[in-house]
Each structure stands twice: as C-alpha cells, then as structure tokens.
Amino acid sequence: MNTERFIVITGGPGSGKTTLLEALAAQGYSTLPEAGRGIIRGQQAIEGPALPWRDPPLFAELMLSWEMRSHVCARDMPGTLFFDRGIPDTVGYLRLAGLPVPEHMMRAAGTMRYNRRVFIAPFWPEIFGQDAERRQTADEARRTFDAMEAVYLELGYELVLLPFAPVAQRVDFVLDTIGPALRVHRS
Template structure:
C-alpha cells in the first residue's frame, strides 16, 4: 500500500489548512510546490512565475514534486502532499500539450485514494502567491477531476466542513 496521499483540488479550498492540521496530528506533510516556487522566485527576482512564464513555473513544480517524493521516503506512516506531481504534470500538459501525465506522473504513483477540495467561493481569496481568480481555480479543478481518474486514482471530494472534521474524514476514509 502506498503511504503517499495527495490532497489536491481547487485553489483556495482549504488544502493548506487541512495539511497543517494533519501535520499537527503527527503525520508527515509536504507543502505545495507552487507556493514554495512563487516565494523563491519573488525573493530572487526570478521569472518562473505562473503569471510570467507558466511553462517554466510548472517545470520547476515537476522537479520539486519529484524531489519531495524522494525525500518523503524517509517518513514512516502517512505522508500527505499538498498537490504534487500529478497536479504539476496536468498543468504542464495543459500549457504545452506534452504528454506529461503519462510520461511523468504515471511512473510515480501515490495512494490510490486522492482527496480533492471543491470550489469554495466563501473562503476563496487571493494573496501575493495566489494571484489568479476563482474562475481559473475552478477550471484547474475541473482538469484535475479528469486527470486523476484517467490515471486510475479514486477521487473523494472533501466536504465543506471545519478543518478538524475534514482531517477526521480523511483519516477515517484511509482507515477503511
């Protein structure tokens, strides 16, 4: 059984908050590659940003997601990823037409159960690292709803509940 579990879905849907709660409960967590890249690029004056050079940004996200998977091998028990390789490969495929889901994502599987946060307009917000609007976030969510099952994953859409209830839901689903 694969211990690497992806929490993905719509931007602004509460993924990072859920991962923080799972980490607080003692599980391994991996921060979203995109957020880390944006912070690094903004600090260094780089151009691999989604609003400047989308393909360069997602290529960095692919590389970071692969490195994250390798680093997570040392963790015991569940390791929860805030997005990851499949999200980056899906974005790369969407932007460039490259068959990234097959060539990059399929050889590096995660747990068969993937959790997606649905669009949640009431909590959605932009910030210096997330500049895209809700429409772009929903379009990405819809692509992910297709990409994960196409690769054989079972998608569970998370309920719009509080963070503790969401964490209980994830852990309870994995325990079954």
C-alpha cells in the same frame, strides 16, 4: 516501495487544502508542502523568471522537479505522509493553461504513484481569496478543480471529494477514509 502511504490532497486554489494539511501536521502526521507557493516565493525573492504569470512552462518544470524530489524524499520517511498536491497537478496546471504537456511529465505522473485514493477539495467560494502568490480568479479556481479532477481520473486514481466542513471535521473525514492501517504517525 509502498506508495499506498503517500496521500495526496489536491483541488483548486483557496479550497482549504493547506489548512487541512496544517491540521494533520498538528496531529503528528508528516506533510509535504505544495510546490507552487514555494516556487513563487523563491522566484519573487530573487526576481526570477519562473513565475506562472511570466513563464508558465518554466514554472511547470520547477513544479515537476519539486514534486519529484518530494516523492523521492518521502520514500525514506516513516509512516503515512500527506502531500499538498502531487506530480499529476503539474500536468493539470499545463492543461489548464492551454499548454502542451511534455512526454516526460506524463511519464513522471504515470510512474511515480501515490495512494490510489486522492482527496480533492472542491471550489469553496466562502473561503476563497487571493493574495500575493494566489492571483487566480474564482473562475480559474473552479477550472483548476476540473483540471485536477480530469488528470487524476485519467491516471487511474479514485477521487474522494472533501466535504464543505470545518477543518476538524475534514481531518476526521480524511483519517476515517484512509482507515486504521494508514493512520500511522511518523515515529
């Protein structure tokens, strides 16, 4: 299976990842949404327990399940795909929370791979903000960047730091970095 066409964009909250992915989607690229926001919205709608501020381990299990499903679904999709976070982010989340990482999560992160180059968005104070789903403080956002950086490096990925730049420039940077062979739209 060719997972080189699976491109991850990770980093801390409020660093422009989702905006970048929306811009890539507007250019015709397939994108897969972030697990965290989707789970939080769903759990809030049903007053469920799997929220990061209620039950972090349960939240992490749902994130893992979401990300694994995204990975499996992507196998049948054509062209290059951009992921708003990946399976390793679940490991980073648990480590950031000071919680143990179950062995099955490490196995998933080690076996369900993405392109060796992972784009990482640094903490960007000028655009960081909180909302109903993003409750992290600026300090937590910085530490999230550090946690994601550490886990992806540990898993053997090469990190590419996204520039502090307008979204159009970030799109160009990503597309230039992945090169012409991966600039394939879905058909």
